[in-house]
Amino acid sequence: MSRPVPWVSPVLYGAVLIAGLYAWLAGLGDTRPVPFVAGLAALAVLDRFERRIDPVLLLALRVGLFTLVASADGAGLSRVLFVLVPFTAYFAFGRTVSVALAVGCVVVFAAAGTIHDPHWLADAGQVSDLLMFCVGLVLAVTMAAVAAEERRARMELAASAAAVAELSATAERNRVARDIHDDLGHHLTAIVVLLEKATAFRDLDAGAADRAVADAHGSARRALEDVRRSVRTLRESFSLEEALSALVEGQPDVVLEFSGEEGGHDPAALRALYRAAQEGITNARRHARATRVSVAASLDPRGAELVVSDDGRGFAPESEGYGLLGMRERVELAGGRVDIGSPPGGGTRLTVTIPRRAAP
Known part of the structure; x- marks a missing residue:
């Protein structure tokens, strides 16, 4: 797996190269420049193609090249490269392997020092080098952990963003489906009945037949106007009273009563009431065979209420279809509720109540 911070290794290689060449030119230790430079160049090439190499083989090659460079550096400055062992292993094998390799590096460092000088623990300089090496390993593992967590968080954020985008697209499809049903469905039903x-x-x-045909023409024109109005409302303010008045215009069997002020009410709630009125009138004609429909909308500081009642044959709960389902979804999104049933006197009564919320 590729590292989320690929710049760390090249920076460290460059620092080791500069320090090693300086030590060679200054005569600090017995540095062999050819294997030293060749090893660093091979490490740079290895990093370039690390995604194509098996992680275990990649780790082994890195350790081998680190050993080559360190053995060719007479000044001993290249031992710092071994902090990259747990650092790079963290992204390929996880925290446990990384920590284990860090401990292994310390053991190897101490063992190599003992072989070279059995009394190295009495040398404060060498002990200080070991402690600094341990600090470097701790910082490397810590940095790898932070980088891995950041990458995981970015991946989760990307997945969440994709899920939100999908939910938004689904919600928009549902909204368009409801609008098509509520707008065109209402008028097409009226045209069919006429x-x-x-x-x-x-x-x-x-x-009477001519008048019915003329009324059907009027419903078709209103359907076209509703489509245009739906497009306009995406950019303009929405008026529930105007929309309801246009909805019942030309329908003598539908009576509208409107009371209250729309100011301060959430436009989404007002649109939900309008769509509920459309669905109520459509169902009264299509299913209830009503001859008279009453639409009453009232707005007050507590909320908004819409009541659609008819004198048809009543409501059968099992007959609830997509239109009522879409209406319930729309009202629930606005924070309201829908009640529908048949009162004792017959017919159907649809009641939509939405508590008042501040307009966004």
């Missing part, structure tokens, strides 16, 4: 009426009265009452 054309059926025209067909039924064509031979019995030509005048």
Whole structure:
């Protein structure tokens, strides 16, 4: 697995190269420049192709090249390269292996010192070098842990962003589906009912049939206007009273009552009431065969309420379809509730209540 901080190794290689060459030119120790430089160059090439190499083999090659460079550096400055062993291993094998390798580096460092000088523990300089090496290992493992956690957090954030985008797209598809159903579905139902009426009265009452056809034309025009209005409301403010008035216009069997002020009410709640009115009128015509529909909207400081009632054949709970489901979803998103049933006197009564929330 590639490292999230690929710049660490090249920076350390460069520092070791400069320090080693300086020590060679200054005569500090017995430095062999050819294997020293060649080893560092091989490490740079290895890092370039690390994604194509098996992690275990990559680790072994790095340790071998670190050993080559350190053995060619007479000044002993290249031992710092071994802090990269646990650092790079952290991203490929995890924390446990990284810590184990760090401990192993300390043991090897101490063993090499003992072999070279059995009394090295009495040398304060060499003990100080070991302690500094241990500090470097701790910092390397810590830095690797922070980098790995940051990468994990970025991956989770990217996954969350993708999930949010998918949810947003789904919500938008559902909204468009509800709008198509509420807008066009309402008017298409009215057109179908009017054309059926025209067909039924064509031979019995030509005048009534002509009026039904004219009303169907009017419903078609209103459908087109609703589509345009839906587009405009994406950019302009929404007025529930105006929208309801336009909805019942040209429908003598629908009576509208409106009271209250819209100011301060959430536009999403007002749109939800409008869509509920559309669905209520559509269902009254399509399913209840109502001859009279009443739409009453009232707004007050506590909230908004819409009541759609008709004199049709009543409501059957098992007949609830996509339109009512979409209406419930829309109202719930606005923080309200939907109640629908058949009162004792017959017909259907749809009640939508939405508590008042401050407009965003």
